[in-house]
Each structure stands twice: as C-alpha cells, then as structure tokens.
Amino acid sequence: MTRSTTGFSAARNDDRGNAMIAVVGLLAVTSMVTMTVTGATIDALGYTSLTRAGVQSNAAAEAGVDAMLAELFADDCPATGQLTVTQGAVDPALTGTAATQPFFVATIAQRVSNQAAWTPGCPNGATTQIRIQSTGFASDTGVAESASAGDASAVQAVYAWTPGANTAAVTGAAVFSYGTPGLANSLELLSFNGNSANVIVAEGNILCSNSVYVQGDIVAANGNIQLDNTCSAGGRVWASGTVTLQGNKTIGGDVIAAGTGLTRIDPSTDIGGGIFARGEIDSWGQRCSTGATGWDAAGDACSAALTTGADPVFYNRLDVAAPTRPTWVDVNFVSANWVAQGWNVLTYTGPCTIDNRTKDNSQVRAFSNYTTPTVIDMRGCSTVTFSSSANLNIDMRTDLTFIMPRTVLLEDFTAASNTNVDRALRFITPDTVADGVPTNTGCGRFDLNNQNELAAPIAVMVYTPCPVTNANQLTWRGQYYARNVSFSNNSELTYVPIGIPGFDLGNGAGGPGGSGAVGGPAMPGHPGALVEYIDIDPPA
16 A cells, blocks of 8 residues: 655645744844843943943032132132143043043133123132133043043033232221321221221321220321220220320230330220330339339339230330331322223213202112223212212112212212122222322312211222211221221221222231332232032033
C-alpha cells in the first residue's frame, strides 16, 4: 500500500513560515525595546548632566557676584575705572578641556540715577547704583548636545552705591564754624553710623551753655573753650588756648588745653579721658589726702584727678599740641564741573518767595519730580524764602542741590525720600573769592526757623560764607559749613556726612591735614542695599 506525503509537507512548510514571521517580529520588538531603553538612558544621562552643569554654572555665577562685591568693598578699582573679576581660564566657546573647578567672569557698571543708562566701569562720585553681571561656567559640562544649555549661567545684581563722599574723611565736621558759634538752649548734636558729631571752630572762642550735648569733639583751633551749665561732650574738648569747665557735665574723652593760661576744671565734671594742659590747672574741689595735698598747682592737679576721674592729669607740659587750624574752603559754583559729574543743571526762574500762593508753581512742584541728580540755580533771586504759610514738603526722588543767594529764609520746611534710598540735599551759597576765608560781602543770613524737619534717609549740607542761625525745633540730619553757625531753642542735628562733590572739606577731627582740610585720608565708597538679583541669559 502506497502512503501519500503531499499534505504533510505542505503543512510543515506553512509552520516554518509562521515561525520565521514570529522570529522576525520578536527581533523587531526587541530592537524597539532596546532602542527605547537606550534612548531613555541617554536622555536621562543628558538630563542628569544638564542638572549637574546647571547647578555648577549657577553657583559659579553667584560666586562671581560675591567676588566683585569683595573687590568693591576693598576699593580695588584700578585707575582706568575698568574692573573684571575672573576665576579659572575661561573658554568663551565652551570647547576644549573644562576647568578643574567652576569658574566665572564678573563685570561692573554704574549709573547716576535709577533712570539713567548704565555705564561700564567702576562707580564714581555721582554714582547712585551699581550693576554686577556675572557668568559662571560648569566644570563638568553636559554629555549630550541637548544638555549643553547648563554649561553656562548668568546672573545680574543691582545694588545701591554709598559714595566715598559719604564719610567723615572728606566731608568735614558736623558743624564747621569759621568764627565763633552759638551753642545754647537745648541743643543736641548726635552721631550716626560711627561718625562723631564734631564741632570745629577755626577762629575764635567757643562758649557753650544751657543743656547742650555734643556727641563728638569740641575743637577751638585758634581760641579758648568755656563749657557752662550742663554743656557736655561725648569726645574730646581741645583748644589752642585754655579750657574752662563749669557746672555739672560729662566729657567722654580728653581735655586738651594748648595755651599757657590757666585751665579751670569744676570738680563736678566727669572726665572719661585725661587732662593735658600746657599751663597750670585750677580746681577748687576736695584735696588729695596724700601726695600733693596743698592749694598750689600740684595740689589743684591732684584734686582734678581725684574729683573728675581724669587719668592722667598733666600740667605745665610744653609738648601739648594745639589742633591744626583749618583753612576755609572756598566753594564756587562752576556749572560744567557739576555736569561732568553727572548732574543736570537748571536755572530757576520761579517765585523767590514760596508761600501758600506760589507753592503750586510748576518749577516748585518740579522739586519733587526730578529723577536725575539736579542742581537748581536760584541766584536770580536776591532772597529765597520758603515761607511757613507754604508748609513746603519736597518728596525727593534723587539728590538735589540748590545754589542760593546770600540771604535764605527756610520756615517750616520738610523733605523726605520717596523710597528708602539715601538722598542728599544741599544748600550752597557760593564763595566766589578764592582767598581761604569766608567772603561776607553782601551777606544777609541763612535762617532756619519754625520746625524744619528732614526725615531719614535724607541728609542735608548747608554751605555759606554768611552766618547761619537755627531756631525753634529744628530736626535735621546732615552738617553745616559756614562763617558762623548758631543754634537755639530745641535744635537737634544728627551728623550724616555728605559733603560737596569735588571738594575736600576735611575729616572734621581737628588733627593735622592737607589742602582745605583738618586731616585724614579719604574713605572709599561701598555697595549699599540690594535692589535686584535676577537670572539673565549668558552672553553669546
């Protein structure tokens, strides 16, 4: 019997074809899975490297900001004014071998107001804000092309700038009175931010009485000092002549009398330093029980030490030094000099008497609208009056300087900053004769009366070769530089030194000094409050 195999062979061939299709399908699926897993692994690796690179580059950029701040605080700007801070060897194209650690490049720019354009370079005397832009680079760059975005990061930081002029080294004393001042009737001169509220008198005696406290030194460079009736000083009392202390008072520092006459010390005085007298000392207090017990010069010196706490006490000492007599600094107004420092200079043609009828004049209202440091020349008026009827309030958006005639009357005047940014307000009556003394030809007076107030962070500078009088509840922050300065009736001045741009008024300390000064090196400016900190695109 014969068996047929035709059907069996056909079935087997069909099975082989089906198996081949299955194998091919399995290979395709396996390849797809492999490719998917591989792609996901590569993407994950790229994302991980991107994250790592981004963290490193961002940290490097922020480190660049800190490094630039350190350079500015150290006053390391070069003479060229261009400062760039770097770490590591920077490859702008991000190619080649990566640095061994994250690195950065930081640059500095400055501007004279928050509306002005940025100027590359270090801050100057007119600067109000600085901008630091820092680009940081990762040490471990992204492993995939798509992950290279994190290889560089950039940040921008904007800070307020406190200029070097805002220091006691160049701006003068709290009160510089060329001639004899008036210190009386409930006066407080207060220090601020570590700046001693010193009173410096170039020519003439100082008489202080009736509830006066000076939180600093009282210095008569060419005269005697007499402090009566609770007139106290937190620092030194230093005269080229003699010193007389009468009544209950406190002297925080030394009493220095460089004159050969008699220095009188009330036994009710509390002295935190020593007494140094070129002449003899007169004291009528308790006698010492041992040593110099008599009523002679030695006994008086011993009594002064016993009753006042002064240590040491010297008399008849030829090595007692007088304070350096400061030369008057003639400040003339030259418009071009202010413009060169970034100021806008305007000639005022509005009303000379600003009262309740004229305070809405457009030029008066503009005082509160300027946003760039502005000089307002008001010398077209023979007298400028801010009348109490106007109750004038200036909301300062920038620094303002008023160039004044020789008679100025400020009554019930208030100024405040529209933000928490420091603002400088200056009233300057120019001294047009460069002779080292205040030129008083045609002088009237600079009179502050009836509750004049300046709110923090405003500070004022009053400069005039004419007399200045302050009365009736003055509350100001700033300083004075004038022919004579007098206070009475509940006056308070907090010393905030701002000086005059381009002029060295000295350090206000009474020591040896240079041109137009009483001594001391200039202090550098420094970064102030943080205004803005944002991420920016790295440079191409």
